[in-house]
Amino acid sequence: MREDIKKIMAVVFSVEQGSIPEDVAYGIHEKWDSIHHLNLIVELESYFGVLFEPEEIQTMTNIDRIVDCLTLKK
C-alpha cells in the first residue's frame, strides 16, 4: 500500500517516485501544499475506492497517517 501511495504522490506532485522520502509530510515536502493535498485525496479516493470525510482529510498529513486511514476504510 505504501508504494501505491507513493506512486500516486509522484503523479500528483509531478516528481519522480524515487524522490519521495519515507517520511514525506504535508508542509515539509515542497510540493505538498494545500492545493496538492486535495488533489492527492481525490486520487487516493479514486485508486482505493474509498471516500474520506473532512475530519480525516485534515489528519492525513504524512504517509503513515494515510496508511492508517486507508487501513481503517478497507
Place this chain on the structure above:
Amino acid sequence: MTYSGKTTIELSEKDFSELSGLFNTVFNRKTDPAYFIHKYHSPYLGYSFHGLMYNDEGNIAGAITIIPFSYSFFENQIATGCAVDLMIHENYRKDFLSLKHMYDHAIEKSGSSLDFLYAVPNPNAYLYWTKFLKWRDIGQLNYYIQVLNISKIKAGFSGFDWMSKAFSFFMNNLVLKSDVLRKEQEYPIFKMNNETYRKYRFNKNYAEITESDKYAYYTILNEMGINTAYIVDLHPFTKSWAGSVVKQIYTLEKNHIDIIIYIGNNLKPPINLIRVPRKLEPRSLHLVGHSLSEKIDDRIYNMDNWLFNLSDFDAR
C-alpha cells in the same frame, strides 16, 4: 497565527491598507484601499463579513470576504453571501486549515443574517470548497463569445483576422433590430436588481447600453494581451436583447477589442454569439453553494433555476 472575524465597519485604515497590499501581492494586481472600501460596502447590508488571518507581527496574512446581496428565491426574498477575495500570502500556506479558520470566523461574524452562501472558486480552490468545506456544486457556467481578431486568441491564425472580422460583421448584421422575438427567459433565482444595486455594482469602469427599459453593462479588460469586452449584465434576459447588445458593442468598440464574452448560464445564444465547447473553455467555472437557513431547499442546487452571470460574482 491568529484569526479574527470582522465586519467592514470594524476594519481599520491599516486593515484596508493591508488587505489591498495582500491582494496586489497574491493576484498581481494594482488596487488601493479605496477599491476595497467601495467593494465591501454591500448594497444590501452596507457592509461585508471578513475572516482574517494575522501573522505574528499582527499584520493581515490571509483573508476571505463574504459580501451580502439580496436575491429572489422562488418569489421569496433571501439574503445571500458571495464569498470573494480568498487570499493567503505564500509564506503562510503551510497550514491546511487556515482557510477553514478564516471561513469559520467570517460565518460566525455573520450570525443569522445570511440564508445562503455561494462562490465561483478558481479550479484550484474548487476542491477545497466542495471536498473539505462540503459546499455543493450547483453547476458549471458557460462561455459565449464573438471573436473579432482570431490571431489574438489562437496562435498560428495570424493571417485569418480578415476572416474573423468579416464573420463578425456578417453575423452582427443578421441580428434583427425589432423586438418581435422578445420572449423573456424567466428563472426563479436571481439577484434583486434595483437602482441602489446598480449604483454600487457599475462604477465608471463599466459602459452602459440602454434602449427604453432595457439595459446592459460591459467592461473592457486586457487579459494577457487580449482586449476583451465582457458583457457583465443584461436586462431583460432575452435572446434578442443579448444579440442587440453584442451588435452595439461591436459597432462601438470593434477597432480596439479582440473578443466579446458573456459568461453565465441558461442563455439561448443569439446568432452573433457562439457557446464555447467545454473542452475549449479557458478555465472551468463552477457555481458552488451552502445553505444556512431552513428557508432554502434543494431547488437552489439546480443551475437551471438560476439567472447567473458575471455581475453576480466577478466584482472587478
